[in-house]
Amino acid sequence: MAVKTVKFGGTSLCSAENFTKVKNIILADKARKYVVPSAPGKRFPGDEKITDLLYLCYAKNSNGLSFDDTYEQISERYVGIEKELGLKTNIAQELAAIKKNILSGASEDYIASRGEYLSGLLLADYLGFDFYDAAELISFHADGTYDDETTQKWTQKLAETQNVVVPGFYGRKRDGSIKTFSRGGSDITGAIVARAVQADVYENWTDVSGFLMADPRIVENPKVISVVTYSELRELSYMGATVLHEDSIFPVRRAQIPINVRNTNRPEDEGTMVIPDAFLKYYKREGVLTGVAGRKGFTVITVYKDNMHNEVGFGYRLLRVLDRYNISFEHVPSGIDTMSLVVQETKLKEHLEQVLREIQRDCEPQSIEVHSNMALVATVGKGMIRSLGVAARLFGALYEAGVNVRMIDQGSSEMNIIVGIENDDLNTAVKAIYHAFA
Ligand code: ASP
Numbered sequence: 001m002a003v004k005t006v007k008f009g010g011t012s013l014c015s016a017e018n019f020t021k022v023k024n025i026i027l028a029d030k031a032r033k034y035v036v037p038s039a040p041g042k043r044f045p046g047d048e049k050i051t052d053l054l055y056l057c058y059a060k061n062s063n064g065l066s067f068d069d070t071y072e073q074i075s076e077r078y079v080g081i082e083k084e085l086g087l088k089t090n091i092a093q094e095l096a097a098i099k100k101n102i103l104s105g106a107s108e109d110y111i112a113s114r115g116e117y118l119s120g121l122l123l124a125d126y127l128g129f130d131f132y133d134a135a136e137l138i139s140f141h142a143d144g145t146y147d148d149e150t151t152q153k154w155t156q157k158l159a160e161t162q163n164v165v166v167p168g169f170y171g172r173k174r175d176g177s178i179k180t181f182s183r184g185g186s187d188i189t190g191a192i193v194a195r196a197v198q199a200d201v202y203e204n205w206t207d208v209s210g211f212l213m214a215d216p217r218i219v220e221n222p223k224v225i226s227v228v229t230y231s232e233l234r235e236l237s238y239m240g241a242t243v244l245h246e247d248s249i250f251p252v253r254r255a256q257i258p259i260n261v262r263n264t265n266r267p268e269d270e271g272t273m274v275i276p277d278a279f280l281k282y283y284k285r286e287g288v289l290t291g292v293a294g295r296k297g298f299t300v301i302t303v304y305k306d307n308m309h310n311e312v313g314f315g316y317r318l319l320r321v322l323d324r325y326n327i328s329f330e331h332v333p334s335g336i337d338t339m340s341l342v343v344q345e346t347k348l349k350e351h352l353e354q355v356l357r358e359i360q361r362d363c364e365p366q367s368i369e370v371h372s373n374m375a376l377v378a379t380v381g382k383g384m385i386r387s388l389g390v391a392a393r394l395f396g397a398l399y400e401a402g403v404n405v406r407m408i409d410q411g412s413s414e415m416n417i418i419v420g421i422e423n424d425d426l427n428t429a430v431k432a433i434y435h436a437f438a
Helices: 016-027 050-062 068-084 091-103 108-127 148-162 188-198 230-239 246-254 277-282 315-323 345-363 390-400 423-437
Strands: 002-006 032-037 172-173 179-180 201-206 228-229 258-263 270-276 291-304 337-346 366-378 407-409 415-420
Touching: 002 188, 002 228, 016 032, 016 068, 016 108, 032 108, 032 188, 050 068, 068 091, 068 108, 108 172, 108 179, 108 201, 148 188, 148 315, 172 390, 179 390, 188 201, 188 228, 228 230, 228 277, 230 246, 230 270, 230 291, 230 366, 270 277, 291 345, 291 415, 291 423, 315 337, 337 345, 337 407, 345 366, 390 415, 390 423, 415 423
Parallel strands: 002 032, 002 201, 201 258, 228 270
Antiparallel strands: 172 179, 258 270, 291 337, 291 366, 366 415, 407 415
16 A cells, blocks of 8 residues: 655645645545645745744743734634644643743744744544654754654654644754754755655645756746656756755655655646656656756856877866865866856855966966956756757857856756856756756
């Protein structure tokens, strides 16, 4: 029997009405046995997220101000959901206990975590599932970093049970104090639970029907990505696409568990499947393009030297210059007599002059060219390299759109082609590439 871990984001649980949608989704599939909720999010534009209000309570209290009004807002939301759903969770009692703790100086993390805690209590009650406090499952080191080893031990017990709710976002340190992940951290809790129970799928329910093939602020109505591999996802998120953050999914990525991003408001949509690369052969995909994304703010330093390919240690000397200034590079495209360094402008900053001088001194090139204000655009798709004419289509589209390509890097990963263009051409390029392939 298949097993699924299902995580619901803040907007999925923003109101009683949405709690009902969530319940229907969970009950529609018996495999959905492990549930990880976030704290209620915004119901409408301009509304407040419970977590933000909790942080505000902490800030007010620690500055000696009254937080009564803010806490009242929080209480009303939870009590309202309890009432509308006809539950007898006694959330008012929980709220009173938390308020007492805030008044006696509870920590910021403890206060922020109560959003998920209360959401979990209500949802467990509503579903008739058991509530497992995340403080008993997720462990943090004394310095506040996440402790995966202990967490793996603590979460083993989950596999022996089913139909449970584990609130997202927090755990505890050895001394018993509550610690949260960074904002948005319920995704990590979901991934940890999915790994612990060896789920077949980790469903991440949110308010969109999956990841889009391009930024909707640039391309009108881009299509949803139906299947993306973990490494493609990494490329796209590196380029700034808003997808799940690598840090938040490493437990399932390592355990080779697929993620399915779904929309709570449109459960009929299949969403996006994120799969281990090795699973690709079991999926059918249309077209060669998985997604296109770009980022501004790079400088490309191109170094020319005749016969460079015969010179032992050239690359070493070049990169050593960056090393001395503690600057990392993004790409190093190279040819027979040229080598380029693609560096983020924010990292290069005031060091540029000095870096150029030292390259001149250590590498003795014929010339060095610097292009600032560059953007990188990655055209990502695993089948791309094997498909004939992809490059022609890509560069043809850019040419027709009037975009000047300054640099090309076809990563050895065989799944993307990166082009360097002027910052100002970014949107035009993304549009042109999307329409050439999608
Ligand atoms: N509620 C937390 C936040 O707003 C965690 C989460 O939703 O994942 O950041």
